[in-house]
Amino acid sequence: EAGVAQSPRYKIIEKRQSVAFWCNPISGHATLYWYQQILGQGPKLLIQFQNNGVVDDSQLPKDRFSAERLKGVDSTLKIQPAKLEDSAVYLCASSGGFNQPQHFGDGTRLSIL
Amino acid sequence: AQSVAQPEDQVNVAEGNPLTVKCTYSVSGNPYLFWYVQYPNRGLQFLLKYITGDNLVKGSYGFEAEFNKSQTSFHLKKPSALVSDSALYFCAVRAGEGQNFVFGPGTRLSVLP
Numbered sequence: 001e002a003g004v005a006q007s008p009r010y011k012i013i014e015k016r017q018s019v020a021f022w023c024n025p026i027s028g029h030a031t032l033y034w035y036q037q038i039l040g041q042g043p044k045l046l047i048q049f050q051n052n053g054v055v056d057d058s059q060l061p062k063d064r065f066s067a068e069r070l071k072g073v074d075s076t077l078k079i080q081p082a083k084l085e086d087s088a089v090y091l092c093a094s095s096g097g098f099n100q101p102q103h104f105g106d107g108t109r110l111s112i113l
Numbered sequence: 114a115q116s117v118a119q120p121e122d123q124v125n126v127a128e129g130n131p132l133t134v135k136c137t138y139s140v141s142g143n144p145y146l147f148w149y150v151q152y153p154n155r156g157l158q159f160l161l162k163y164i165t166g167d168n169l170v171k172g173s174y175g176f177e178a179e180f181n182k183s184q185t186s187f188h189l190k191k192p193s194a195l196v197s198d199s200a201l202y203f204c205a206v207r208a209g210e211g212q213n214f215v216f217g218p219g220t221r222l223s224v225l226p
Binding site for chain 1: 117145147149154155156157158159162164203205207213214216217218219
């Protein structure tokens with residue numbers, strides 16, 4: 001089966017600019033996650049979707065981050081405006097159930113200048 | 114609140130020797146426990162999970178982990194390390210349905226030839 005697809009792989013922007021990341025989960029996976037992984041740390045959950053509904057966005061900085069999964073398949077994560085501390089790898093993952101393992105994409109490495 | 118600790122930032126082991134990567138957790142109720150591995154510039158890959166049942170769980174690539182409820186630990190083990198096992202290892206816990214994954218900070222494993 002095809003894995004989780006993410007694009008772009010790398011993005012460099014200046015602070016205060018906006019950026020968007022795209023994720024296509026494994027076919028049939030209802031649950032989709034976005035994580036932020038800062039260098040040297042474990043992934044931190046930003047938002048979790050179940051189909052096209054938000055399950056948890058308690059750690060999403062809503063003043064600058066937004067995410068959507070309109071048709072319950074693909075998802076986009078946006079940052080506007082970006083800050084220096086947003087430099088990180090943004091990982092998308094999907095799973096087939098709550099006690100099922102998550103399958104991760106290779107991530108988007110974001111660098112803020 | 115649930116949490117995961119990986120007390121060692123770095124573990125070094127000689128090829129052919131057994132390896133252990135430690136994980137302890139704190140969660141209310143019965144935990145769902147996972148191990149993932151991350152290679153450079155890649156997303157996390159699932160190794161194994163404990164949901165219920167036998168305390169010794171076998172996973173991918175010859176890895177296994179032992180759930181110890183009294184010590185709240187879930188250490189990852191492999192009888193004979195390979196150089197290709199060198200990577201970043203993450204332990205994760207989930208308190209149950211509807212609860213989110215919490216990842217540990219990661220342990221870097223180096224297997225020396």
